[in-house]
Amino acid sequence: MSKVFIAFQDNEESRPVIEAILADNPEATAVHSPGLVKIDAPGRMVIRRATIEELVGRPFDLQQIQVNLVTLSGNVDEDDDELSLSWLG
Amino acid sequence: MDAPVSKKKLGLKDRYTAMTRGLGWDTTYQPMDKVFPYDKYEGIKIHDWDKWEDPFRLTMDAYWKYQGEKEKKLYAVIEAFAQNNGQLGVSDARYINALKLFIQGVVPLEYYAHRGFAHAGRHFTGPGARVAAQMQSIDELRHFQTETHALSHYNKYFNGMHNSSHWFDRVWFLSVPKSFFEDALTAGPFEFLTAVSFSFEYVLTNLLFVPFMSGAAHNGDLSTVTFGFSAQSDESRHMTLGIECIKFMLEQDPANVPIVQGWIDKWFWRGYRVLTLVAMMQDYMLPKRVMSWKEAWEMYAEENGGALFRDLARYGIREPLGWKMACEGKDHISHQAWNIFYNYTAAATFHTWVPKEEEMQWLSEKYPDTFDKYYRPRLEHYREQQQAGKRFYNNTLPMLCTTCQIPMGFTEPGDATKICYRESEHEGEKYHFCSDGCKDIFDHEPEKYIQAWLPVQQIYQGNCFKPDVDPTAEGFDPLLAVLDWYQMEVGRDNFEFEGSEDQKNFAAWRGEPLPASASAAASAQGDQS
Secondary structure, three states: OOEEEEEEEOOOOOHHHHHHHHHHOOOOEEEEEOOEEEEEEEOEEEEEHHHHHHHHOOOOOHHHHHHOEEEEEOEEEEOOOEEEEEOOO | OOOOOOOOOOOHHHHHHHHHOOOOOOOOOOOHHHHOOOOOOOOOOOOOHHHOOOOOOOOHHHHHHHHHHHHHHHHHHHHHHHHOOHHHHOOOHHHHHHHHHHHHHHHHHHHHHHHHHHHHHHHOOOHHHHHHHHHHHHHHHHHHHHHHHHHHHHHOOOOOOOOHHHHHOOOHHHHHHHHHHHHHHOOOHHHHHHHHHHHHHHHHHHHHHOHHHHHHHHOOOHHHHHHHHHHHHHHHHHHHHHHHHHHHHHHHOOOHHHHHHHHHHHHHHHHHHHOHHHHHHHHHHOOOOOOOHHHHHHHHHHHHHHHHHHHHHHHOOOOOOOHHHHHHHOOOHHHHHHHHHHHOHHHOOOOEOOOOHHHHHHHHHHOOOOHHHHHHHHHHHHHHHHHOOOOOOOOOOOOEOOOOOOEOOOEEOOEEEEEOOEEEEEOOEEEEEOOHHHHHHHHHOHHHHOOOOOHHHHHHOOOOOOOOOOOOOOOOOHHHHHHHHHOOOOOOOOOEOOOOHHHHHHHHHHOOOOOHHHHHHHHHHHHHO
16 A cells, blocks of 8 residues: 655644644654654545644644645645545555 | 624635636637637647646635745744854755755756746636646745745855856756756646646655755754745645646546656656756765665655556556666666766866765665665775875766756666667757657657757857857867856866865864865865866
8 A cells, every 4th residue: 555644844833733643543653854754654644623623722724734844645635624645546 | 783694604615616716717809719829739638627626725815824924934044044153053064065056956946937837827727727826836936035045145155156047057067957947848838737746846856855955954954954844845735736737637538648648758757867966965965864865766756656656547647657767776876976076076066075984884885786886986086086186077078968968977777887878860960868768758859859958069069158258269278268158266166175165164164173185185176277
């Protein structure tokens, strides 16, 4: 199965997003490089607004992840509640 | 008093629809084809433009908001870096040469991309595609500006950065990235999207902006890593759009599939060749290394690109023609490119050097099958020569590949001891290529590539001297005349790093002694130049 991934700048704003992804995607793994955290997952990964909001304790707009996003891989589907990355093949 | 009306807030999908649809322009007194002459002439058939969707569903208001935040963060870091003399905290003055390559060869591409997307945005009849192209055009202009601004700080302290716009149009190796974008800009709008949004953004910018920028962080260059990641966060949107536009073309009509496949073959190979510069930046120009070019290639091209092509197989798309050759090249291209630049540093606008012993050790570990066997002996020979005061500079001009414009320094697939040469004949003239990939591209569109501005040919034709130069005068030195036309500062912008002004200044500013090798090298350099 092809892997999808997403990477963020390694900073305080990214931390709850990364934690939420790892909580919602049990097969996801995070790798740290200088300045950067990259998360891989087989086939599909989902980022949920509700999980991030629980972690930060305030409303969170998913489009905010653009500010600290570095790169991603996979077909993107986004609405107000979640952003998913997936490969068919 | 009126009863309060609760307004339901639109969801993301509806908001996107409301903000992008209805922005199209249906002409009244002129035929559409006359006003939009380009969106059909490549043969791409579009039946329903409304099927085009931006997967991030980013509307202009959200775009300004988040881009504004990115800018604030970026400029805060750049300011702090400048105020703290951050340039003194980088790992080594050799590192600055990677930034010279960046401002000379990469930053101008951002401007070309801005122009290309502005053009494509004007010429699509579908509003979704037009909005996406226009946003990307603004992104690319932002990248050009922020990168120029961030790097201008280094320009105050180091050589080789003061004349990049002038050089981009003239200096021999800068014709490699320049010709890539000029080829893309002079294609139709759908080919342009395939070239830049898909091939370049999706498969290739990860390789430029992720491991290299992580390397900048590792080398203490906070300013560069921040502009790199700030640009790259736009690239993630561009990549997503790249996939979207490919899927859109493939889903609209089966007749589009072979056209798109041909473009994927062409632009994958062209992009791969341009990234040779990045391969050598990563393996040779970062004094503190994060990952090798080979590892980066495996992660971002083989794994990520491989996944993408498995995904696109449902449309009948296969991996690009040159894919296997490119994967074989991961063991070779950084070493071969560094060798070319080591040879031609007299005419390059940055410095080169032989890696230190511990760096060679790292290269041996990262390239166990090739480095010690093919590349280390040559570098050790160069080192001996340099230490004996005979630093090697190649004074002849290389043959260039007509398509990618890189000197013919790549080897045959399966045989790293033999330089790869291919040729084609067109209307009685011979054209030379570095690979099957570049020859195929030429053979498919010879009329386009015979117009290529090849620096070596232009130098031999006498087109790269200042107007008042007399090549028949006694003692005429063609190399110096070309460098004068480049407006290079000979002895400061070029030659070996050991003994360079950059090296001396950096040591002096940090209050460190100059390595003994530097003064020996400087006197030897004097003999050579």
